Amino acid sequence: MERIAEHPILGAKEKGREVEFTFDGQRLKGFEDEPIAIALKANGVMIHRYTKKEHKPRGIFCAIGRCTDCVMVVDGKPNVRTCVTPLKEGMDIRTQDGVEAAEMKEGEGA
Amino acid sequence: MKRYEVIIVGAGPSGLSAAIEAAKKGLKVVVFDENEKPGGQLFKQIHKFFGSKEHHAKIRGFKIGEELLQEADALGVEVILNATVVGLYSDKEVNVKIGDQIHHYKGDTVIIATGASENMVTFPGWTLPGVIGAGAAQTMMNLHGIQPGKKILMLGSGNVGLVVSFQLLQAGCEVVAIVDALPRVGGYGVHASKVARCGVPFYLSHTIKAVEGKDKVTGVVIHQIDERFMPIAGTEKHFDVDTVCMAVGLSPMSQLLKMAGCEMEDNPKRGGQVPIVNEYGETSVSGIYAAGDVSGIEEASSAMIEGKMAGVCVAEYLGYIEKEERDAELKIFEKDLDSLRQGMFAPKNRGKKIEKTDEGIDISTNLLEKGYVADDEIERFPGVTHKAGVHPVIECTQNIPCNPCQDACPKKCISTGDNITYLPFVKEDAECINCGMCVASCSGQAIFLVDEDCGDGTATVTLPYEFLPLPQEGDKGYGLSRKGEKVCEATVVSVKSVKAFDHTNLLTMRVPKEYAMKARFFKKAEV
Ligand SMILES: Cc1cc2nc3c(=O)[nH]c(=O)nc-3n(C[C@H](O)[C@H](O)[C@H](O)COP(=O)(O)OP(=O)(O)OC[C@H]3O[C@@H](n4cnc5c(N)ncnc54)[C@H](O)[C@@H]3O)c2cc1C
Ligand code: SF4
Ligand code: SF4
Ligand code: FES
Numbered sequence: 001m002e003r004i005a006e007h008p009i010l011g012a013k014e015k016g017r018e019v020e021f022t023f024d025g026q027r028l029k030g031f032e033d034e035p036i037a038i039a040l041k042a043n044g045v046m047i048h049r050y051t052k053k054e055h056k057p058r059g060i061f062c063a064i065g066r067c068t069d070c071v072m073v074v075d076g077k078p079n080v081r082t083c084v085t086p087l088k089e090g091m092d093i094r095t096q097d098g099v100e101a102a103e104m105k106e107g108e109g110a
Numbered sequence: 111m112k113r114y115e116v117i118i119v120g121a122g123p124s125g126l127s128a129a130i131e132a133a134k135k136g137l138k139v140v141v142f143d144e145n146e147k148p149g150g151q152l153f154k155q156i157h158k159f160f161g162s163k164e165h166h167a168k169i170r171g172f173k174i175g176e177e178l179l180q181e182a183d184a185l186g187v188e189v190i191l192n193a194t195v196v197g198l199y200s201d202k203e204v205n206v207k208i209g210d211q212i213h214h215y216k217g218d219t220v221i222i223a224t225g226a227s228e229n230m231v232t233f234p235g236w237t238l239p240g241v242i243g244a245g246a247a248q249t250m251m252n253l254h255g256i257q258p259g260k261k262i263l264m265l266g267s268g269n270v271g272l273v274v275s276f277q278l279l280q281a282g283c284e285v286v287a288i289v290d291a292l293p294r295v296g297g298y299g300v301h302a303s304k305v306a307r308c309g310v311p312f313y314l315s316h317t318i319k320a321v322e323g324k325d326k327v328t329g330v331v332i333h334q335i336d337e338r339f340m341p342i343a344g345t346e347k348h349f350d351v352d353t354v355c356m357a358v359g360l361s362p363m364s365q366l367l368k369m370a371g372c373e374m375e376d377n378p379k380r381g382g383q384v385p386i387v388n389e390y391g392e393t394s395v396s397g398i399y400a401a402g403d404v405s406g407i408e409e410a411s412s413a414m415i416e417g418k419m420a421g422v423c424v425a426e427y428l429g430y431i432e433k434e435e436r437d438a439e440l441k442i443f444e445k446d447l448d449s450l451r452q453g454m455f456a457p458k459n460r461g462k463k464i465e466k467t468d469e470g471i472d473i474s475t476n477l478l479e480k481g482y483v484a485d486d487e488i489e490r491f492p493g494v495t496h497k498a499g500v501h502p503v504i505e506c507t508q509n510i511p512c513n514p515c516q517d518a519c520p521k522k523c524i525s526t527g528d529n530i531t532y533l534p535f536v537k538e539d540a541e542c543i544n545c546g547m548c549v550a551s552c553s554g555q556a557i558f559l560v561d562e563d564c565g566d567g568t569a570t571v572t573l574p575y576e577f578l579p580l581p582q583e584g585d586k587g588y589g590l591s592r593k594g595e596k597v598c599e600a601t602v603v604s605v606k607s608v609k610a611f612d613h614t615n616l617l618t619m620r621v622p623k624e625y626a627m628k629a630r631f632f633k634k635a636e637v
Contacts, residue, residue, distance in 0.1 A: 001256055001257050001258070001259060001260070002256070002257045002260075002282075003255055003256050003257075004251060004255045004256065004257060004281050004282060006578060007255070007280065007281065007578070008280050008576050008577050008578045008580075008613065009156045009170065009280065009576060009613045010156060010252065010255075013254075013255035015255075034254060035254065038250065038254045038256055041250070041256055042256055046239040046240060046325070046326040047239050047325055047326065048239070056237060057238065057239055057325050057326070058237060058239060059238075059239025059240065059326065060239070060242060060246060060250075061241070061242055061243060061246060062228070062242075062243050062245065062246050063242070063243075063245070063246035063249040063250060064145075064245065064246070064249060065144075066227070069237075083249075084146075
């Protein structure tokens, strides 16, 4: 989804430093300290996890840390609420499958 | 265990106002809020607020939050952020989660100002990525600068649904429809009208049949429902969208009060489970108060007054002021609060079908059913008058607690009468100098400056414009009707943006004279 370059009321948004991170092994860019979920959204990532029982996709729903739909595996730690966790340089972010991160598909990766 | 005279939970308008009032009286105050930023709902709101000057009206929500915070800071209030209160006990012990740790505090008094949480409804596909809450949409676009989606359907026509729809348009998104199961628009008519004139259609008595998509939202189907909310076959309508946004009401977040043993009640007029409180917000547990949306869903303006009341009460409770002083102050606040709680959207009128304004004028049915006042209805309202030369046309047709228009005019052309909820009207002896302050100050973007006959077969219409890219002088395009349909050709005469207008640009367009009372928005021709 597109970042808003200039807003009629808020003007241009001040952003942090541009940083690189990986999403399921794929190198992506975002801005330091913005929520991980926002960086992913800017890169078109919609699915954050699959539910354990029925393997249904979930993405951002509340964006304020309440619903847990957006949890992912971040630097090996599962169940991280990406909508309220700041992005850092080099973070390893993975789609969460049930409680485990989804296996990396072949051919992907840096 | 750290001790405070007052512990306040929630740094929204009610919590901060309570803190300011208590600190003014000399109490030692701490405020906890779970967010990274203080301000509660306010810091996501970028529109100019309703209310009166005393309630920070016509100031944009996030600015009100900043002002309150500065005031609290200056008074030495301690505001602790990223701190979630997870426990409250009747002896006023408060458990706060900061990071991974639980901290214990003890208050001599406690004010709960936790606000409200968003309701949800379910329909096939509601868990798909791309179905989001209205609050989430605001968080994404207004705090983090990203579009929630490209094409969006809004479910819910209350003030939240309407305000967020407008904000989505400001963020450059397309809103394909506003859908509501109820037969009437739930929010203020002025909020609905400013979205409708941009061309967003309203579907009342409609609901979502299903959201489509395998891994994420790719479309949505709505259908009409009858009086018993049963779907009517054959009324399905499909929209290609990537996002469905839900704004289906708020519920008080009153769990902490329940936990502390406060008596509760289920009160639909207040929005759900609320504590039973006296008129100043004291709960059944001595020394525990509730203020703001947590004790009944209302507005920031009323939340601020309730917060002040609680602040004054705890000061008296702890002996910082005398009973007489408290009662004198409470009396003023009470009067304020009462003046806000009038009009067709007042809590006491919730769910009632109001057919006439306080002035005895028939409410626009088109506004309630389609989101805009019809051409043949607009003339009956007191703000709509005719005169030679440039004059204000005030299309504010419902009794809402709002009056910045009256304060804005340097020539005192506009009045809302004795009551803040009365309809604004143009005074007969008004001498408008075309300064534009009323247009820019109107929270509902309901005021236009019209010169109905420029003498050459044309008329000019000045309207508030808060979108990018900003049209330029000489741009050619179309005048849009209140419904958002192209009705005539239009040329931009001027675009004024001055600091006093606070980001509301005043666009003046020239239209054929027959459209002076019909064209209410400008759309640039595509080249
Ligand atoms: C889209 C939209 C538009 C609006 N427009 C207007 C308008 O034009 N005019 C107007 O007057 N009003 C408007 N309102 C309403 C207004 O914003 C609210 O009525 C007002 O913010 C309520 O204030 P509050 O202090 O009670 O709660 P909130 O502003 O919700 O603040 C409560 C705070 O408490 C925090 N909190 C909750 N639980 C905990 C906990 N356990 N621990 C720590 N912190 C906690 C919350 O995170 C939040 O920050 C609008 C609301 C919305 C959603
Ligand atoms: S344009 Fe200026 S003078 Fe005219 S009604 Fe509005 S505020 Fe008053
Ligand atoms: S016309 Fe006046 S009362 Fe109506 S919305 Fe505008 S500022 Fe408020
Ligand atoms: S989207 Fe709800 S917790 Fe992140």
